[in-house]
Amino acid sequence: MSHFLRISRVFTWLFLTGLSATTIVTAGFYLYLRPGLPPVEQLLDIKLQTPLRVYSKDSKLIAEFGEKRRAPITIEQIPTIQLQAFMAAEDSRFYEHFGVDIKGLARAAIELVSTGSIQSGGSTITMQVAKNYFLSRDRTFIRKFNEILLALQIERELDKDRILELYLNKIYLGNRAYGIAAAAQVYYNKSVSELSLAQMAMLAGLPKAPSAYNPLANPERATIRRNWILGRMKELGYISADAYELAVAAPITATYNATDTEVDADYVAEMARSEMVRRFGEAAYTDGYTVTLTVDSLKQQTATEALRNGLEAYDRRHGFRGPIGQLDKAEITGNELSDLILNYPRIETLIPAIVTNVDDKQMAARVYARGAGDVAMPFESIKWAKRYKTDNLTGPAPKKPSDVLSSGDVVYVHLNTPSAESEESDTQITASLAQAPRVEGALISIKAETGAIEALSGGYSFRQSKYNRAIQARRQPGSTFKPFLYLAGLENGKTPATIYNDAPIVFDDSELETAWRPQNSSGQFYGPTRLREALYRSRNIVSIRLLRDLGIPNVLDYLKQLKIPTENMPSNLSLSLGSGQLTPMELARGLAVIANGGYDVQPYLIQSIQDVHGDILYEAPETILCDQNCDELEAAQNNDRGMEDNPETSSQEDNAATTREQPEPRIMRRLAEERSVYILHSMMRDVIRRGTGRRALALGRDDIAGKTGTTNEQKDTWFAGYNHEIATTTWVGFDQPAPLGRSEFGASTALPIWVDYMRVALNDTPASFMPRPNGIVNIRINPETGRRARPGEEGVFEVFKEEDAPPALPPQDEDQRSGASSGDDLSRQIF
Known part of the structure; x- marks a missing residue:
């Protein structure tokens, strides 16, 4: 008996000694590792790597950028049976243990001692959360101790549902899918709530080895893993025997589903x-x-x-x-x-x-x-x-x-x-x-009042060339520049009835080897021509004479007033023919100034930016059109903004708000006199009705206006057109400027593109004209002289500013009408 007692005491002391040593070692590890562990609060602040998503204003996906596909969801959005599938596969006692499953660890330890390798993991879901969010994936005992300690910490500070939610949003499930929501989309093109039981079990089998058990790469092993998980679910009472039989008999339905963009942009x-x-x-x-x-x-x-x-x-x-x-x-x-x-x-x-x-x-x-x-x-x-x-x-x-x-x-x-409607089977x-x-091209469409970009394409194929011609290509605008020149003329006393002589003209230039003999695209000259007709027929000689009359410095200053870049504009008469350089975006923006009635335009593309929680960080500012007292309006806006930003007047809730960017309203000042713009609208509508833009008549609308453009040797071809609501510009040319061909003009290359786009853009929209401003009169004139027509004389109606209207001719001047225009000496205007 005494012998037995002595042996018992020895074993008791050995046990106590081992227990003490284990406690001391464990405490030592804890004291050594504890300072290096991150605080659990960081879990709540960690941002899951979620891609950047770009949408149209009507919520269609345009693009997604980022290495990882992820769509974080809450645990309430995940079906209970899906949660049970993951617990059956990874941690069936998740809601019972305190973050560390002693039975699981003991089982893993025995397997390690008996076989030399771990056959089944001892990690709980909480331990995997600790590893995935904070620790490396190194297979070392130090990392495992860190994992255990951190899991205990996490369990003390977070509830089980929150831990499970963090796990299901973080895990990697193969094919760039991180989190269960992304995996459901990648493998089945479904939301989590739409998955079948067999599909749920398939996803639950992926965390163990996303490559080995991937249904796309290894369907046989994936099926074995899926069926094992379904068996575990039946053993644990999560599913019935009938549900089990149906699920294990289900075929593999997984396919790779890339993110489907809904707009080609x-x-x-x-x-x-x-x-x-x-x-x-x-x-x-x-x-x-x-x-x-x-x-x-x-x-x-x-x-x-x-x-x-x-x-x-x-x-x-x-x-x-x-x-x-x-x-x-x-x-x-x-x-x-x-x-x-x-x-x-x-x-x-x-x-x-x-x-x-x-x-x-x-x-x-x-x-x-x-x-x-x-x-x-x-x-x-x-x-x-x-x-x-x-x-x-x-x-x-x-x-x-x-x-x-x-x-x-x-x-x-x-x-x-x-087509689906085809009757032939x-x-x-x-x-x-x-x-x-x-050949390449560009199209830009802008909402004239606000500057919002409604559509933009910078070339035939972005995959072939990332070069965005809409905003990067500087090209000669050709005759699409003429509306700005004619607007300058209207602002300086010219009228649509002003006569210029379309006749040969020669300029000597010391910088040129030969004299410059400009001509019209037809090679012909047409004599005295009204400005209205000169614009819709795109007469080059008249534009040159108009620029010379106005003065090159004055026109360049006026372009600056319209905020049209002049850095690449020549200081010579070729300016009138559009020999400067503008990007399609710059031309479209200038056209929008004309379209909206003469107000400034600042094109913008981003309407809003939201963070991962759906909070708005930025929203495009309101646009305010301003005719007068604009400085006072801006000052008032700044004062209002200052009041909002003042911590003494802002509420605590506002002060606690995040970094939401609140841009000041866009004060869009008037850049061009509205009566001049109104008259120009009338003239440019004639480009469609009777001029070089007649192809646009196919739209069947009378509210559209525009201008074709073709440069020397047909290297650049354009059409810029609008109504009061929307301004659209198209350009066609080679990236390295070269002739498009003798038969190619803006009307044959760029205008058809514009028509195809505007047919849809204007579909089911009412006609939109610029409102007629005060101070405008309609006068019947003689089309040959530009002067007021007499009763019984052939005439056409023309629109004028009141002060620029041609005076009525007294009866005695009837035989002296020729040789004058709008009260001016015609010979002076001709030469």
Whole structure:
């Protein structure tokens, strides 16, 4: 008995000694590691890395920027059965333990001793939260002790639901998906609440090894893992036996679902991204900002498509430049066509395709198109493809498919998918021959009153070229500059009835080797011409004489008044022909000043910025149009702002508000006299009705005005048009200035793009005219002399400022009418 007692005492002392040593070691570890542990409060302040999302003003997704796909949600938004699936997979005793599961740790320790490796993890969900948010992923005992200590801390300070919510928003689930909401979208294109039981179990199996158990990369292992989790859920009483049987029999339905943008607006998205990085630095990509732009999704999509279609139409007019590649017969027969075609990139809607057969008897070809397989290409879609020789010369029209194509050619095609309304059940996809245009262009549409950008496209393809021609390309505006010159004339006593002589004129310039002999685009001269007619017929000689009459310095000063950049404007008479340089955005902004009646315009793209919690950090300011006392209005606004910012007058709630940016209202001063602008509107509407912009009559509206523009050698072509609500500018040209071809003008290249866009932009909107200001009169004039017409004399009505209206002729002056204009000596104006 005494022997037994002695042995018992020895074991008791050994146990107590071991327990004391363990306690001392544990306490030592705690005292050593505790100072380096982060405070749990940081969990509540940590910003999950959430991408930057850009939306149109009608809430359509334009773009998403960021390494990680994440969409944080609350635990209330997650179905209970989904929570149970994760607990069955990772920590079935989550709601029972205190952050550390002793049974789990003991089981892991025994496995480590007996097998040399850990077969089942001992980490709880709380420990994983500690590791994912604060610690490294190093597999060391020090890190494990830190994890345990931090888990105990987290459990003391946060409730279980909050811990589980943090876990489900942080975990990596493969394919750039972080958090359960992002994973549901990536694998099933569903919200969390829409998942089936089998899909929930599949997602719950991913945290253990996102690559090994990924249903896309390894469906067999993923299925085994899913079914094991479903079995655990049945054992734990989370699901019934019938639900288990149905779920394990469910097929794998996971597919990769990239973020689907809803608007094709890459150039706009890049403008928003660069502005966000300017404001917030690299945090713009991770802090979950939501940017709402001013663009309308329908108008933006229309702008993108209208520009591409217009550039392709120009390119087709100048012929087919040949295939983008050539494969020999051995390559076609000895390889998978689906692999070969991957060597050629897709460009927006242009699909690369390999010509596999050309059949002149059937008047068709067959092609293997990327993503569509074998499709027919009827000759009707090939007939446009005359051989390109130069920008002014093409070969003859093809008469059969083999005149254009041969087997092995790699070409671009458009795929023509039958419409859903098609009554023919056997209608199949066909291909149309296409090519990537070399020509480029831009379109900008601005809300005239506020400056909000409604649509913008900076080129054919952002993937091909990040160069945003809408805001970066400085080009000669050509005749689209003339409205600003004519507005200067109207502000300086000229009228639409003022006569200038459209006759040859020669200028000697010491800087030029030869004299300058400007001429009209037609090469002809038309004699005495009223300013109204000179504008809508785009007469160059009249513009030159008008500029010389007004004075180059005066016109440049007036451009500065309109806030049109003059740094790249010449100080000579070629200024009148638009030989300066402006970006399409600068021209569109100047046009908007005319469209809104003469008020300043500051184009802007961002309507609002929200943080990850939905709080508004920035909102575009109100626009106030100001005619007079603008300084006093701005001072009053500043005083009001000062009162709001004064801590003695602001509420505590306002002072506690975050860093919301509250810009001052935009005070848009009048830059041009409203009667002059009103008269110019009348003159520019005639460009559409009877001048170079007649193609716009297809819109069937009488409230639109505009101006075509074509520079020397057709290197730049434009159309700038508007009504009182919206101003839109289009440009077409080569990035490296070169002639577009002798037959190409603003009316044939840029105007069709403008019409296609404005047809949608103005659809179902009422006519919008600038209100008629006081001090305007309509006078019937003689169109040949510009003077007031006599009763019975042929005449037209013209609009004038009251003080500039032509005086009535006394009867005795009837035979002396010729030779004067608006009371001025005609010979002086002619020369």
